[in-house]
Amino acid sequence: MLRTIVTAGGVLATACCAAAEPGMAFVPVVEVVGQRIGGIDTASAGSVGAAEIAARPLLRTGELLEFVPGLAVTQHSGDGKANQYFLRGFNLDHGTDFATFVDGMPVNMRSHAHGQGYSDLNFVIPELVRRIDYRKGPYAAADGDFASAGSARIGLADTVPDAATVTVGRHGYRRVLLAGTIRESNTGRLLYGLDVQRKDGPWNVPEDVRRLSGVLRWSDGGGDDGWHVTAMAYRNRWQATDQIPLRAVAQVGRFGSLDASDGGRASRYSLSAGRYGPWGGGRVELNAYVVRSALDLYSNFTYALDRPEEGDQFRQSERRTTVGLDAAWSWRGTLAGLDLANRAGVQVRGDRLSPVGLYTTVARRTTATVREDRVRETSAGVFAETSAHWTPWLRTVAGLRGEAFRFSVTGRREEATIVTPKLSIVAGPWQGTELFFNAGHGFHSNDARGVVDGVTPLVRTRGVEAGVRSELAWGLETSLTAWRLASGSELVYVGDAGTTEPSRASRRHGIEWNVHYAKGPWRADMDVAASRARYTQPAEEGDRVPGALARMAALDVSYVPAGGGWSGGVNLRHLGPRALVEDGSVHSRASTLAGARVGYRFGGGAQLTLDVFNLFDRRASDIEYYYASRLPEEARAGSEAQDDVHFHPVEPRTVRLTLAYAF
Structure with missing residues (x-):
């Protein structure tokens, strides 16, 4: 079946050819992203450039995704673990249903030890990011697995100024960054980056983060013709303070731990070429x-x-190799007098896990194997889409994607295919205003270990969206979008438990309002989103989707002059309450956090920046769950498990001071 999909891609591209006509803390490299009117297919799509990224402080690397309007990033464990993501009524857990790519490489991991679609961005050096292109909804033919709620493509820079950066902060935070570009006129240019971080955090058990990231990127050309080869390396180890129940706060405090040996080790090495x-x-x-x-x-x-004598600690472990090849061809043509812009492509990916396992442990010492598997998962997808200009003010984008999967788990095999159509209609612009209508199907794959046990391999989603985007004045843009997304029976493998559990079909709908302003040294972004998520199949326990975020709002304002002198900014993020159980009887608490930045650029290439996170020192939670647990003293007393809210607090007010020197 995989061979059939790839062959079909070649036939599709050949057929389409008939219509073709011949013929940083330091100052970043600024790429002009350009006006957003006239170059997109949905009201909710957009791009963010290096200047915008550099102007906003990041508490964690994963907060790069908060440049996607309406997306919120939190954490429920140590900083070496992938973040929690929320978007469009989804608690995306660690990444399922939102596809992320870095330098063309998929970040979401299939059949991951901790959870399907696990998306860990800790290996990225934010100062080396050139731009982020994002889309929401399943409307782009080039997006396949995990892209139901949307996707983000993080592109790396080919050049950055030579600079050294040192950051120190509260709770033992230390960071050193060296980055720059070596230029050779005949052989291209070599970008380098080395990022070393240490952190203890506010936790009673020091987090002891020891993170090392490195990048080497050799490239030449640019614009419409070029190439690049990129090597990336990342290692991290940490102690984790996981979520604790409310009833344990009196015993260990808000920043305490119930198992001081929780934590982990992670590594990632990659080589990519484009x-x-x-x-x-x-x-x-x-x-x-x-x-x-x-x-x-x-x-x-x-x-x-479950194990009152020794405790319930477990280890999730994997060793993975991922290989892939993407090829796409874009061309223009005419058909029956219509101007067409066409794109077709093939995407092949293979994951090999040797092994992936779940083990019971005591103080990180393995005591038993719950399950251990060797997994091979391969997919091949082809896509094609055509943009037709019917009139000067009306165009359509029609796309089709086909994908085939092969799952192999310790000798057991399954195969599955899916075809997803896409359609976008764009009207305008009229006086800087465009109207959009989008409809399409998407999907996410399920864990291979569940698939070979009879779980649905590929879960289809169906989305529809209508929106308007307007350039009210030079530098001021706004968009308003209403959307709806339905998901089939989401039978998934639950990494935390090592078992497969079914869930019901669901439907989400919502509205988003975004305002963007950029003129001279001033930039401002305001995002407001509201959504409703419900199960569509009746059940006694209720129809709420636990963890679904019903409302969020964000505001970011920055002032960064082109020359030297003072710069600064403020940001605000509000997350509304979330139902924690299906009947809606237990909710998380809403949170509102603020941050600020002030900086001064001296002559001679030096810059000093002060960042403050959780400016007003709010006592809030990064994440909350509701489930049954039993404390060690409760087990010793013979007590039964208790249902309780389990939470992970946001970090208290955190101050970081950065000195950067460009040389």
């Missing part, structure tokens, strides 16, 4: 990659529920 340029009367894009990653994650969420 080539883009003119070919066959159009433009070709090629990207190949190989990624080697490893994770050992020690967690204890129920304390002494």
Whole structure:
């Protein structure tokens, strides 16, 4: 079946050819993203450039995704673990249903030891990011697995100024960054980056984060014709303070731990290469990659529920190799007098896990194997889409994607295919205003270990969206979007438990309002989103989707002049309450956090920046769950498990001071 999909891609591209016509803390490299009117297919899509990224302080690397309007990033464990993501009524857990790519490499991990679609961005050096292109909804033919709620493509820079950065902060935070570019006129340019971080955090058990990230990127050309080869390396180890129940606060405090040996080790090494340029009367894009990653994650969420004598700690472990190849061809043509812009492509990916396992542990010492598997998961997808200009003010984008999967788990095999159509209609612009209508199907794959046990391999989603985007004045843009997304029976493998559990079909709908302003040294973004998530199949326990975020709002304002002198900014983020159980009887508490930045650029290339996170020192939670657990003293007393809210607090007011020197 995989061979059939790839062959079909070649036939599809050949058929379409008939219509073709011949023919940093330091100052970042500023790429002009340009006005957003007239170059997108949905009201909710957009791009963020390096200047915008550099102007906003990040508490964690994963907060790069908060540049996607309406997306919130939190954490429920140590800083070496992937973040929690919320978007469009989804508690995306660690990444399921939102596809993320870095330099063309997929970040979401299939059949991951901790959870399907696990998306860990800790290996990224934010100062080396050139731009972020984001889309919401399943409307782009180039997006496949995990892209139901949307996708983000993080592109790396080819050049950055030579600079050294040192950051120190509260709770033992230390960071050193060296980055720059070596230019050779005949052989291209070599970008380098080395990021070393240490952190203890506010926790009673010091987090002792020891993180090292490195990048080497060799590239040449630019614009419409060029190539790049990128090597990335990342290692991290940490102690984790996982979520605790409310009833334990009196015993261990808000920042306490019930298992001091929780934590983990992670590593990621990758080599990728890309080539883009003119070919066959159009433009070709090629990207190949190989990624080697490893994770050992020690967690204890129920304390002494299942194993009262030794505790409930477990280890989730995997050793993974991912290889892939993407090829796409874009060209223009005419058909029956219509101007067409066409794009077709093939995407192949293979994951090999040797092994992936779940083990019971005591103080990180393995005591038993719950299950251990060797997994091979391969997919091949083809896509094609055509943009037709029917009139000067009306265009459509029709797309089709086909994907085939092969799952192999310790000798047991399954195969599955899916076809997802897409359609976008764009009207305008009229006086800087465009109208959008989008409809399409998407999907996410399920864990291979569940698939070979009879779980649905590929879960289909159906989305529809209508929106308007307007340029009210030079530099001021606004968009308003209403959307709806339905998901089929989401039978998934639950990494925390090592078992497969079914869930019901669901439906979400909502509205988003975004305002963007950029003029001179001033930038401002305001995002407001509201959504409603419900199960569509009746059940006695209720129809609420636990963890679904019903409302959020964010505001970010920055002032960064082109020359030297003072700069600064403020940001605000509000997350509304979330139902924690299906009947809606228990909710999380809303949170509102603020941050601020002030900086001064001296002559001679030096810059000093002060960042403050959780400016007003609010006592809030990054995440809350509701489930049954048993504390060690409760187990010793013979008590039964208790249902309780389990939470992970936000970090208290945190101050970081950065000195950067460009040389």
